[in-house]
Amino acid sequence: MAAQFGTPDPQATRRxxxxxxxxxxxxxxxxxxxxxxxxxxxxxxxxLHHATGIAVNIAGFSSPGSVKxxxxxxxxxLALVQIGSALVMYGKVPRVSAPSWIGGLHKWSGRIAFIATxxxxxxxxxxxxxxxxxxxxxxxxxLGCLFFGAFTVKMLVLPKRGVPGWVLPVLGAVxxxxxxxIWFTSAYWFFSTFGIKR
Amino acid sequence: xxxxxxxxxxxxxxxxxxxxxxxxxxxATSATTAYGGSATPTPAASPTVASAGAASTAPAATPSxxxxxxxxxxxxxxxxxxxxxxxxxxxxxxQAGGGAIAIVLHDSIAIAYYCNGKxxxxxxKGVPAHxxxxxxxxxxxxxxxxxALGHAxxxxxxxxxxxxxxxxxxxxxxxxxxxxxxxxxxxxxxxWIVLANGTEVGSxxxxxxxxxxxxxxxxxxNLTNLxxxxxxxxxxxxxxxxxxGSGF
Numbered sequence: 001m002a003a004q005f006g007t008p009d010p011q012a013t014r015r016x017x018x019x020x021x022x023x024x025x026x027x028x029x030x031x032x033x034x035x036x037x038x039x040x041x042x043x044x045x046x047x048l049h050h051a052t053g054i055a056v057n058i059a060g061f062s063s064p065g066s067v068k069x070x071x072x073x074x075x076x077x078l079a080l081v082q083i084g085s086a087l088v089m090y091g092k093v094p095r096v097s098a099p100s101w102i103g104g105l106h107k108w109s110g111r112i113a114f115i116a117t118x119x120x121x122x123x124x125x126x127x128x129x130x131x132x133x134x135x136x137x138x139x140x141x142x143l144g145c146l147f148f149g150a151f152t153v154k155m156l157v158l159p160k161r162g163v164p165g166w167v168l169p170v171l172g173a174v175x176x177x178x179x180x181x182i183w184f185t186s187a188y189w190f191f192s193t194f195g196i197k198r
Numbered sequence: 199x200x201x202x203x204x205x206x207x208x209x210x211x212x213x214x215x216x217x218x219x220x221x222x223x224x225x226a227t228s229a230t231t232a233y234g235g236s237a238t239p240t241p242a243a244s245p246t247v248a249s250a251g252a253a254s255t256a257p258a259a260t261p262s263x264x265x266x267x268x269x270x271x272x273x274x275x276x277x278x279x280x281x282x283x284x285x286x287x288x289x290x291x292x293q294a295g296g297g298a299i300a301i302v303l304h305d306s307i308a309i310a311y312y313c314n315g316k317x318x319x320x321x322x323k324g325v326p327a328h329x330x331x332x333x334x335x336x337x338x339x340x341x342x343x344x345x346a347l348g349h350a351x352x353x354x355x356x357x358x359x360x361x362x363x364x365x366x367x368x369x370x371x372x373x374x375x376x377x378x379x380x381x382x383x384x385x386x387x388x389x390w391i392v393l394a395n396g397t398e399v400g401s402x403x404x405x406x407x408x409x410x411x412x413x414x415x416x417x418x419x420n421l422t423n424l425x426x427x428x429x430x431x432x433x434x435x436x437x438x439x440x441x442x443g444s445g446f
Contacts, residue, residue, distance in 0.1 A: 065294075065359050111207055118211050122218040127360055133338025137358055152208060159202035186358075193317055193357075 024164055031156035039149025042121070046130035046141065066197055068120045069187040075120075076183040078113035079176050082106060086172055114151065117179075121148065140185040147178040280346035282329040285440045287373045288350040289391050290365025298399040299363050300374035300391045301331070301343055301350055302440040308333060309438055309446075310341050311374055311389045312354050312361075319389055319401035319413040320356050368394050370439060371421045375400075377435040381428055388426070390419045390435065402428070 085106040088098050124144060132138040154171040157163055289300040297314030308326050310333045313319035322341055324333030331343040331352075343352035351364040375390040390400035400416030417426040417433075424435045438445030 107203070111210075114207060114211055115214060118214045119218055122215055122222060126219060126222045128355070128358060131338060131358070134357075137338075140358075155204035155208045158204040 024162075027160050027163060028157065028167065031153045031160075034156060035149040035153035038152045039145040042125055042148055043130050043141070043145040046125040046128075046145075049126070049129060065190055068123055069190040071116045071120050072183050072187040075113040075116045076180060076187070078109045078116070079179050081109040082113065082172070083176055085109070086169070090169070113179075117147075136185045136189060140182060143178045143182045143185070147175060147182060150174045150178060280329065282345070283347050283367075284326075285443070286345065286347075286350075286367050287369070287440050288345060288365045289368050289372060289374065289393055290363060291393070292354060292361035292363040294361060296359065296361040298391045298393065299341070299354055299361075299365060300438075301333075301341075301345070301365070302374050302438050302445075303331075303345070304440040304443050304446045307446055308343075309374070310335075310343070310354070311376075311391060311438075312339070312341070312356050313389055313391065313399060313401035313413065315399040315401060316415045317401075317413055318356055319403060321387075321389065322354075366394060369441065370437065372396070374438040374445075375419055375424065375435040376438055376445065377426065377433045379428075379431075379433040381431045381433065386428070386433070388416045388428075388433065388435070390416060392419075392421065 085102050087093050088096055088102050089106065091098070121144065130141045130145075132141065150171060154168070154175055157167060157171060284303065284305055286303045287300070288302075289298065291298050292312070297312060297318065299310060299312045301308065301310045303326050306325060308324045308331050310322040310324070310331075311319070312322070320335045320337070320339035322333035322335035322339055324331050324341075324343075326345075329344055329346055331341075331345060333341045333343070337357065339354075339356045341352060341354040343350050345351075348367045349364070350367070352362075354361050354363065372392045372394050375392065377386075377388040379386055379388075384405060386402055386404055388400060388402035390398050392398050398419055400419060401413040402416040403413045405412075417428050419426045419435055424437070425432050426435065427433075436445050440446075
């Protein structure tokens with residue numbers, strides 16, 4: 001879910017052969033540390049907080065599980081939009097030149113996907129907690145923490161100037177891969193176990 | 199300094215998360231029980247409430263430790279004015295259509311069984327403690343229960359999902375039934391919950407020793423002779439009854 005906000009201007013800064021910051025690490029270290037703090041905070045709170053089994057429910061669905069599965073599915077579909085629009089923006093799709101609205105599509109699909117994940121994550125962390133009783137659940141818990149950490153890093157890196165060209169694609173790929181694996185270990189499992197239901 | 203839009207996105211997400219977190223805390227608090235050694239004891243649980251809940255069986259129950267009600271058996275205790283039975287069967291559906299739960303207490307042992315009548319089932323064990331119970335089973339399944347005479351409520355966590363329940367005490371033939379049998383060379387473990395209205399919910403675990411057991415719907419249990427027909431093989435069930443101690 002690579003919400004890429006500043007419309008990329010690779011020619012101007014990121015791929016500028018002349019402009020090279022004296023130390024790229026200096027630009028990235030603070031966002032990376034903040035991302036680590038976010039991931040660790042979610043994980044430790046989920047582990048230490050006594051899971052309540054209860055969180056606010058959203059009307060119109062049969063159970064918190066189905067709400068989460070559908071919101072996660074919305075986020076996963078928008079994540080595909082994210083990857084598609086990012087590829088177009090970076091000129092990686094042959095014979096497709098980036099239309100003027102592609103930046104807006106990328107930004108808004110990212111924003112909506114991110115907001116859609118928030119109620120899911122709050123329910124996970126508050127009602128269920130960080131758990132490790134099966135491989136599926138452990139992978140899901142670890143990636144859930146990683147996802148919000150990596151997303152935070154990406155958002156903090158976006159406005160910075162002088163970021164090397166590989167950084168945003170890598171961060172976007174990590175965020176996307178984490179989200180898709182999270183979806184497979186939760187919503188996909190939910191739908192295949194309980195059937196596709198509202 | 200003008201905030202950049204990615205920062206605004208992050209802050210929006212954080213604000214939404216905090217809002218939902220606070221709302222969740224309120225939701226969890228309001229759903230917490232007020233009786234039986236729960237996390238939020240309510241001193242206002244009055245003897246009138248207790249005797250109303252206990253109906254005809256315990257009209258004289260009071261929270262005073264010096265008064266012993268003749269109608270309450272000596273083993274029963276009170277907590278916050280609620281009568282805490284030592285022997286009871288609670289069954290009922292969990293909220294959100296997730297299946298059913300049975301909680302059976304007999305002295306110092308409690309057995310709980312959750313199943314959805316098809317793919318998911320878990321047996322859990324715990325130790326009753328003054329109206330509060332924590333039970334644990336395989337694969338991280340666990341439940342927290344507050345119970346009193348006639349009523350139990352709490353949460354059950356099974357395979358990553360949590361269900362809230364508020365269930366009533368029942369007598370035979372409603373209750374919990376179990377069968378462990380060898381069918382076609384494999385050990386199968388089946389459980390049935392018979393609800394107060396006679397509805398049966400049952401699941402059968404084809405290989406109880408598998409790391410991630412897969413359950414399926416149990417065959418109909420005949421309550422008159424406690425047998426079920428599992429694909430041509432007759433399996434026999436036993437009642438797990440807290441009132442008689444059967445199955446403990």
